[in-house]
Amino acid sequence: xxxxxxxxxxxxxxxxxxxxxxxxxxxxxxxxxxxxxxxxxxxxxxxxxxxxxxxxxxxxxxxxxxxxxxxxxxxxxxxxxxxxxxxxxxxxxxxxxxxxxxxxxxxxxxxxx
Amino acid sequence: xxxxxxxxxxxxxxxxxxxxxxxxxxxxxxxxxxxxxxxxxxxxxxxxxxxxxxxxxxxxxxxxxxxxxxxxxxxxxxxxxxxxxxxxxxxxxxxxxxxxxxxxxxxxxxxxxxx
Numbered sequence: 084x085x086x087x088x089x090x091x092x093x094x095x096x097x098x099x100x101x102x103x104x105x106x107x108x109x110x111x112x113x114x115x116x117x118x119x120x121x122x123x124x125x126x127x128x129x130x131x132x133x134x135x136x137x138x139x140x141x142x143x144x145x146x147x148x149x150x151x152x153x154x155x156x157x158x159x160x161x162x163x164x165x166x167x168x169x170x171x172x173x174x175x176x177x178x179x180x181x182x183x184x185x186x187x188x189x190x191x192x193x194x195x196x
Numbered sequence: 197x198x199x200x201x202x203x204x205x206x207x208x209x210x211x212x213x214x215x216x217x218x219x220x221x222x223x224x225x226x227x228x229x230x231x232x233x234x235x236x237x238x239x240x241x242x243x244x245x246x247x248x249x250x251x252x253x254x255x256x257x258x259x260x261x262x263x264x265x266x267x268x269x270x271x272x273x274x275x276x277x278x279x280x281x282x283x284x285x286x287x288x289x290x291x292x293x294x295x296x297x298x299x300x301x302x303x304x305x306x307x308x309x310x311x
Contacts, residue, residue, distance in 0.1 A: 115297060126200075126286055126302040134297060178241065180252040182227045182290045182298055186239040 085110045087157075087174045089187035096164045097195050104159040104190045106174035116157045117175040117184065118148055127173065133157060144168070164194045198223065200289045200303035208309045214275040217306045221268050221289030227251075228270040229300065230262060233284040242285075245270050274308075282310045 086109045096102045119127040131142025138150045178185040201220045230242040241254040245264035262272040288300040
């Protein structure tokens with residue numbers, strides 16, 4: 084079965100420092116992976132996706148994700164964190180049925196000024 | 197293009213009542229998926245509709261149902277509400293890509309509180 088895991092419930096980082104939010108995956112076939120962000124009292128916003136090709140995927144708001152096949156990871160990164168990046172981040176993978184996503188448990192990113 | 201819209205944004209109901217939530221997808225998107233988000237269970241897939249037909253269903257009891265109209269707008273209904281149905285209900289509109297791939301875009305959600 085397709086699944087993703089987010090090992091950290093919360094990540095704390097100081098503003099201006101680089102950030103990493105971790106995600107590992109277990110899929111059959113070629114990986115197709117997503118990152119979403121959720122701000123308080125809001126729905127999920129699409130950040131980026133990996134289909135194939137370059138292992139570094141660039142997305143919205145300056146975020147990027149690094150795909151690593153040998154480590155089955157798809158970590159979300161940003162070179163310089165902003166306080167406004169504080170939110171809940173989810174990685175996701177298609178769940179074997181059309182238009183059905185399986186989400187990780189989410190990682191709360193807290194950026195301190 | 198306008199994004200996914202969901203109405204109402206907030207709802208308070210009493211146990212035993214029923215509720216209907218509405219979702220309008222992005223123009224041109226024909227698929228609508230529904231998810232339930234709770235602190236304990238996280239994000240869980242409810243069902244997906246495409247061209248007025250339910251194509252996929254998650255592991256929820258029959259009290260949860262939905263439908264889709266010819267204009268792709270979708271509704272979900274929960275009957276005989278239980279306290280555990282309190283959640284954020286998210287609707288997603290899918291952009292279908294080549295090779296069976298897709299991207300999902302989410303609405304702001306409906307926050308349902310059951311008392």
